[in-house]
Amino acid sequence: MKIFVDMDEVIADTYGAHIDIYNQEFNGNLTTETCMGNEVWKMVPTAHQDSVRKHATRRGFFRNLRPIENSIEVLSKLNDVHELYIASAAMQFPNSLEEKSDWLNEHFPFIPWQHIILCGHKHILRGDVLIDDRSYNLEHFNGRGLQFTSPHNIRTTGFERVNNWLEVAEKLL
Amino acid sequence: MKIFVDMDEVIADTYGAHIDIYNQEFNGNLTTETCMGNEVWKMVPTAHQDSVRKHATRRGFFRNLRPIENSIEVLSKLNDVHELYIASAAMQFPNSLEEKSDWLNEHFPFIPWQHIILCGHKHILRGDVLIDDRSYNLEHFNGRGLQFTSPHNIRTTGFERVNNWLEVAEKLL
Numbered sequence: 001m002k003i004f005v006d007m008d009e010v011i012a013d014t015y016g017a018h019i020d021i022y023n024q025e026f027n028g029n030l031t032t033e034t035c036m037g038n039e040v041w042k043m044v045p046t047a048h049q050d051s052v053r054k055h056a057t058r059r060g061f062f063r064n065l066r067p068i069e070n071s072i073e074v075l076s077k078l079n080d081v082h083e084l085y086i087a088s089a090a091m092q093f094p095n096s097l098e099e100k101s102d103w104l105n106e107h108f109p110f111i112p113w114q115h116i117i118l119c120g121h122k123h124i125l126r127g128d129v130l131i132d133d134r135s136y137n138l139e140h141f142n143g144r145g146l147q148f149t150s151p152h153n154i155r156t157t158g159f160e161r162v163n164n165w166l167e168v169a170e171k172l173l
Numbered sequence: 174m175k176i177f178v179d180m181d182e183v184i185a186d187t188y189g190a191h192i193d194i195y196n197q198e199f200n201g202n203l204t205t206e207t208c209m210g211n212e213v214w215k216m217v218p219t220a221h222q223d224s225v226r227k228h229a230t231r232r233g234f235f236r237n238l239r240p241i242e243n244s245i246e247v248l249s250k251l252n253d254v255h256e257l258y259i260a261s262a263a264m265q266f267p268n269s270l271e272e273k274s275d276w277l278n279e280h281f282p283f284i285p286w287q288h289i290i291l292c293g294h295k296h297i298l299r300g301d302v303l304i305d306d307r308s309y310n311l312e313h314f315n316g317r318g319l320q321f322t323s324p325h326n327i328r329t330t331g332f333e334r335v336n337n338w339l340e341v342a343e344k345l346l
Contacts, residue, residue: 002297004297085297089287091274091286091287091289091290091291092286094270094271094274094275095271097267097270097271097274097291098267098268098270098271101264101267101270102267112293113264113265113293114262114264114293114294115293115294116264116292116293117264117290117291117292117293117297118264118270118290118291118292119289119290119291119292120285120286120287120288120289120290121287121288123299124175124177124258124290124298124299124300125297125298125299126296126297126298126299126315127297142299
């Protein structure tokens, strides 16, 4: 089975990084819990929103993300029994490209370069499963879409949902 | 129609750059004509082959390539009537990723980031046409493959061939 796995919010904790940076720079008190159901940039005062939306253009932002809980262990097992690919809509941020490659080599060294895809639209992917947090990626994928729970998508409906990597393991291992 | 276009040897003159760098550094006299039918690194003395094979890991190598003749004009027209994507097996060289993005933005500004794919294996692509110089990419593509002529592949058979961008225009416009 050919499985595509998104990066941000699925194996890399982008949401948590936005919160950490914001709290540090604006002496804020955002938490994942208080942001539930929203994009993180919408949870700060209007005057700070532009700053939060530009986090992703900073050098180092994508290189220093924390892996999502259990993602390394489960992906390693999935990789043993399936044809596993990473597929990230990274082209929006050219500064992220090499950082994402380096980050994957550090945390997921069992995934070879031939199995990494940095792209834009994901409807160009041909395979069986896409694990992604964004509805607009899942909508146009021609296989089984699994929506990975992230603070911003907890109220989204219409897709088969996985709340964490242990649930993915139950479904696909 | 969804069309994928490779970068190196198809819209970016990697082969010519290898020759230029080699001739400059080793006072060589390689030409495209004398290399016909071969990989460029095989055309230099054994002691120099490692140097040539490492050109692609140098900072700046992919940023300064010449566009292949007529590629800009024909891609611009293809982009008007088809769904056009760039698909480059760039993940092998992490240093190339941002350079390729910048190069495309300079020479092919009409291609949005959503239509750029930096990947490894190309059999993960879902679409109608793949224009590529490498047989191993065309072999596993699930649509119409067009082999774009490059000095290294002139003796390859088994694929529909296009010798230049004017021939692509005749077939696809």
